[in-house]
Amino acid sequence: MKPTKLAVAGLALALLGLPESPAFAKLKVVTTLQDLASLADLVGGDRVETLALVKGYQDPHFVDAKPSFILKLSRADALIVAGLELEIGYLPPLLDQSRNAKIHPGSPGYLDASTGCEILNRPTQQVTRAFGDVHPYGNPHYWTDPENGRIIARSIAAKLAELDPSGREAYAANLAAFEGRLTEKEKEWAGKMAPYAATKIVTFHDSWPNFARRYGLIIAGHVEPKPGIPPSPTHTLEIINLIMTEKIRLILVEPYFDLKTPKFIAEKTGATVLSFYPSVGGLPEIKDYFALFDYDIDAFVSAMKGKP
Ligand SMILES: [Zn+2]
DSSP: OOOOOOHHHHHHHHHHTOOOOOOOOOOOESSSSHHHHHHHHHHHHHGEEESSSTTTSSSSOOOOHHHHHHHHHHHHSSSEETTTTTTTTHHHHHHHTTOOOGTTSSTTTTEETTTTTTSSSOOOOOOOOOGGSSSSTTTTTTSSHHHHHHHHHHHHHHHHHOOEEEEEEEHHHHHHHHHHHHHHHHHHHHHHHHTTOOEEEEEEESOHHHHHHHHOEEEEEESSSSSOOOOHHHHHHHHHHHHHHHTTOOEEEOSSOOOOOHHHHHHHHOOOOOOOOOOOOSSTTSSSHHHHHHHHHHHHHHHHHOOO
């Protein structure tokens, strides 16, 4: 059978990597974090194509600026960042090199997801990065409170409607569906966490103040002496004493930190090291923003019940 002209044209387009018949061009949304991409997917539905630069199992403070990021940024219609200088170490030069004025800070295609969110530990004095503190403008891990996730989703819906006005109704409907599901899940998560209110924990990095506040946990200390500063022998000793004195049972560790010090502390104290995931994509099964809380909360409850 002879190939038809149409089939040949289709093949040519396929070889070029182009869609054969796009119903409409999707909005290309680049995010720094997978959490933001997940929220953009949930709100944008099939009108957007999202791409996250950083994987959920990578430390979001210390990201290798890959040249491939520049190409991704150069093609983006929108860029969503966590803000609060979480991306300061890699994003600004990439953004310059992308030469995409649409997504520069202040341009319509740029969205700082922290706007409107509850940000904890904002500095009360002059901002300083002295001693290497990587949280100079307040805690940048704020999406670990699902209520902040709701605020981020609303900001994304508004931004998408601004950039793609013909999708306004679709974005509003997707947002309503997201918020309805989130409200249901929040009841479930709060119910699971309720028995552990006022439980004291130690975490490796200061990633969890919003999560802890939402579920009434008390973060008694961190394995890092300051955010972004590796453990030191003196501080490790202090944490061991703290865990013994306060009878703390769990040390929560983000997936990108060396387990050597947490395991040493656990050996000395009898506490348990629990891998805890601050981002979508931290594990293959943490596929979206809902799965993030499903996974972490179930892991926490199991650890508190003493199950492996
Ligand atoms: Zn941090």
